[in-house]
Amino acid sequence: MPDDKPDDKKVAVLGAGMHEWGKWGRPFVEYGLAAARDALADAGLGWRDMQFVSGADTIRNGYPGFVSGATFAQALGWTGARVSSVYAACASGAVAIANARAQILAGLCDVALVVGADTTPKGFFAPVGGDRKDDPDWLRFHLMGATNPTYFALYARRRMDRFGATEEDFAQVKVKNARHGLANPYARYRKEVTVDEVLSSPMVADPLRLLEICATSDGGAALVLSSMEFARRHAGGAAPLVTIDAVSTVTPTFPNTVIEMPNFSTDSAASTGGPEAGTAAGFRPSIATAAYAEAGIGPEDVSLAEVYDLSSALELDWYEDIGLCGEGEAEKLLRDGVTSLGGRVPVNPSGGLSCFGEAIPAQAIAQVCECVWQLRGAATGHQVEGATVAVTANQGLFGHGSSVLLSR
Amino acid sequence: MAPTRVPAVEGWFTTGNDGAAPALLGSRCEGCGTFAFPAEASYCRNPDCTSTSFETVELSRRGRIWSYTDARYQPPPPYRAADPYVPFCLVAVELAAEKLVVMGQVVAGVTVDELTVGDEVELVVDTLYTEDGCDYLVWKWRPLGATAPGQEA
Numbered sequence: 001m002p003d004d005k006p007d008d009k010k011v012a013v014l015g016a017g018m019h020e021w022g023k024w025g026r027p028f029v030e031y032g033l034a035a036a037r038d039a040l041a042d043a044g045l046g047w048r049d050m051q052f053v054s055g056a057d058t059i060r061n062g063y064p065g066f067v068s069g070a071t072f073a074q075a076l077g078w079t080g081a082r083v084s085s086v087y088a089a090c091a092s093g094a095v096a097i098a099n100a101r102a103q104i105l106a107g108l109c110d111v112a113l114v115v116g117a118d119t120t121p122k123g124f125f126a127p128v129g130g131d132r133k134d135d136p137d138w139l140r141f142h143l144m145g146a147t148n149p150t151y152f153a154l155y156a157r158r159r160m161d162r163f164g165a166t167e168e169d170f171a172q173v174k175v176k177n178a179r180h181g182l183a184n185p186y187a188r189y190r191k192e193v194t195v196d197e198v199l200s201s202p203m204v205a206d207p208l209r210l211l212e213i214c215a216t217s218d219g220g221a222a223l224v225l226s227s228m229e230f231a232r233r234h235a236g237g238a239a240p241l242v243t244i245d246a247v248s249t250v251t252p253t254f255p256n257t258v259i260e261m262p263n264f265s266t267d268s269a270a271s272t273g274g275p276e277a278g279t280a281a282g283f284r285p286s287i288a289t290a291a292y293a294e295a296g297i298g299p300e301d302v303s304l305a306e307v308y309d310l311s312s313a314l315e316l317d318w319y320e321d322i323g324l325c326g327e328g329e330a331e332k333l334l335r336d337g338v339t340s341l342g343g344r345v346p347v348n349p350s351g352g353l354s355c356f357g358e359a360i361p362a363q364a365i366a367q368v369c370e371c372v373w374q375l376r377g378a379a380t381g382h383q384v385e386g387a388t389v390a391v392t393a394n395q396g397l398f399g400h401g402s403s404v405l406l407s408r
Numbered sequence: 409m410a411p412t413r414v415p416a417v418e419g420w421f422t423t424g425n426d427g428a429a430p431a432l433l434g435s436r437c438e439g440c441g442t443f444a445f446p447a448e449a450s451y452c453r454n455p456d457c458t459s460t461s462f463e464t465v466e467l468s469r470r471g472r473i474w475s476y477t478d479a480r481y482q483p484p485p486p487y488r489a490a491d492p493y494v495p496f497c498l499v500a501v502e503l504a505a506e507k508l509v510v511m512g513q514v515v516a517g518v519t520v521d522e523l524t525v526g527d528e529v530e531l532v533v534d535t536l537y538t539e540d541g542c543d544y545l546v547w548k549w550r551p552l553g554a555t556a557p558g559q560e561a
Contacts, residue, residue, distance in 0.1 A: 126484035133417065138486060143417055143536065143546050144513055145483035150498050153477035161475070161525040205477045206520045254455050255442075259474070259500045259509050267453055268443035269507035 009294070010243040011104050012231035013406070014111070015043025015224035016369040021188040021217045021356045025119060028061050031220030031362070032068070032117030033075045039113065039222035044234070047076045050224070051109035054100040055085045056092035056116030056361035059128060068361065072115045082109065090308065091249065091396030092116060093221070093364030094404060098247045100225050110230040116361035117220030124148065125216060137262040137397070144264075149213045149311065151261040153205035156313030160207065163328040165316065167207050169335070171198035173312035174212050174354055176340050181351020183381025186366070188217050189355045198312075212312035217357030221365035223372075239376040240408040244368070246294035248287055250401040258282030261397060287401035288322040288393045295405045299323030302345055303387035304374055306367040308394040309352040319347065322393050322403075346384045349374060364402050367392035375408040416536045416544040420446050422466065423533050423545055430533040431466035432510065432547055438463060443506040467510070469531045470552075471501035474509045476523045488537035488544075499549050501529055515550045528552045 017038025019031040032055075040047060053076075055069030064071040069085035082103070088095040093116045100112035124147045132138040140146045159165040175195055181187040193211060201211040226234070231241055252260075255267035260283065292298050299322060307318035316330035324345055325333050333339055339347040348354070350370040353363070371390035373379045387408075394402040415423060424430035435447035439459025442452055445467060452459050482493040497514035514523070515534055529549040536546035 124481070124484050127486070131486075139417065140511075141483060142486040142488075144498060144511060145479050145487040145489070145496065146498055146511065147479065147481075147483050150477050150479055154475040154498075154500050157477060157525070158475045203480050205479060207477075254453055255507075257507075257509065259511060263511075265445040265510040266508050270505075271437070271440040271442040271454055271457070 009105065010228055010245055011101050012226045012228055013223055013242045013244060013368070013372050014045065014226050014231060014234065015039040015041070016372040017042055017222045018186045018366055018369050019117070019220035020186050021219035021359060023120075023188070024218055026218070028058055028065065028117040028119040028218070028220070029071055029075050031119070031218060032072050032115045032222065033220075035117065035220035035222035035362070036072060036076060036113060036115050039224050043224035045111065045224060047113075048079055049111060050079070050081050050113040052082045052084070052100060052103050052112035054096040054112060054114045055083070056096040056114070056365065057085050057087035058118045058361050059087060060121065061119055068115070068117075088400040088402070089396035089398065090358070090360055090394055091364060091400035091402035092361040093366070094247060094394065094402030095249055095400065097223065097225070097244070097365065097368065097404060098249050101244060101247055104225060104227050111224065111226040113222065113224055114365060115220070115222040116365045118359040118361055119218045120216035120359065136264065140262045140264065147205070148261060149205040149208060151259070152213065152311035152314055153208045154259060155317055156207050156311060159313055159316060163331065165313065165331050167199060168195060169316070169331045170207065170212055170312040171195045172334055173309065173315045174198045176334070177309065177348050177352045177354035180341055180346070180349050180382055181355025184351050184355065187351045187355040188215070188357050189351075208311050208313065214310050214353035215357030217359045219356065219359035219362045219366065221362040221369050223365060223368060239378065242372045242375045242406055242408050244404060245407055246291040246405040248291035248294065248401055248403040250286055250290045251399045252283040253286060256283050260399070283399065283401065284317065284321040284395060287395060288391055288403045290401070291391065291403040291405045292323070297389065297405070301389050302391050304345060304349055304371070304384040304390050305347045306350060306352070306370050306390070306392045307347060308363070309348060309354055310358070312354070315347065315352065318393055322391060341382060341384065349379065349382050349384050351382070364392065364394050364404075367394065368404050368406065371404070371406045375406060411538065411541050411543045413543045413545055416546045421533065421547045429469060430531060430547065431469050432531060433464055434467045434506065435462040436465045437461070443467070443508055445508065445510055468503045468505050470528060471503040471510070473523060473525055473527045473529060474500040474502045475525060476500070476514070476520060478520050488539070490537070497523060499523065499529060501549055513546070513548045515548045518551060522551065
């Protein structure tokens, strides 16, 4: 069980903070700063107590976004704290957490601040500007018009063909998450929707409709992490101490035979004698598996999960990828209410990307914030009763896995 | 005068201008036989292979649909959409010999209702966009049984 895990692999989460998700177009630093101040207040610590600041970068906000750790440190006021700035696409937040955790576990610092924030443009994510004929992310738009939703749609259609998933199943994921997010003060969309409303929203990339594809959002999230020893010394407050027990930042294993955004093709399995193209498990299932192995627990121990529902259908893929059920069984889990609040393993009790939209560098940190509040029993209006273990899962472009395991 | 036909990207496919059937140009590692598309010139993706020799090869011209979708909304630049915008289908196609899946647009006039996972498709070269009297070409996939572009009745 989680409690048996030796302290030398755990870090404590002393504080969690978020800025509400939305679309305001203000500087991303504002959102990150608000989240950081909330996380510090939640931890009962001051900015001057932070020995390390770990920023998750944004690539759509100019140079300050590329050096986010220093940008946030400057906004909070220079203190000489050590710094890291890291970009790993949607996994940026998890890598920022991993960096802070490694500093703490190595004994190089006792307490660290992790921050990610973004300001996003309207509409489809387009590649960064300029004529860049050597960048697959630029070329996939130029040569194929392949937006992010078209990749999500390929996976969705696959589920329909292989497992008999229906458009109504996908719509039910949206209905569930919309309900989950109703009482979440940080969610951008807080409105119930019906299956009919989902199914009558415009088709974007068949079989996925507008209400099933995550929006792009502004937002910010932050965490204060510390060594277990520091946490014990500092110990205050009535809330149970939540710990991060594992962080998975795995890359894929060759041959990765599932088509991944933004690529034109998969790896070739011709030389390995490995699995036939297109039938291998692929990258996603390896992500949480590595986190479970590191923490010495399994999916059966999990009370709740926050997964990256870039589309409604993708959430179903994650059920299988994080081990909540076998391949092809996700629709049954959903239909049986297992993943709804009140069910055995609620998935995306926060409302997920469905209610938030994606603020790329903040999102993986926000997933962890939600888990922290759930494990403290502080997720008012969307609490998973008796939650003891939580897992997050997410995947960054070009092969960045991201999964964080937390317990109390 | 007929418009000049130019590949929208250099070295990714043959255009069939010489009368031969068009094909995607990939690489085959001379060390381990791993294929790649687009072609790799400097490293092999196989972690157990350190070869730096690659031959350019034409990939299989036929494959089977791994999955498919369409683009109902106009993609943002650098996609150059026709005005008015016409939605198109996209497919991921399994190539049996190379044991890889490769994406591409489906030829104009095909809707998702006409596609099924497992269907056989064939590679063609077609116009991606026209600019300054030039047709910029790209590879597309044509369901076998569908009409070839430019050959509508």
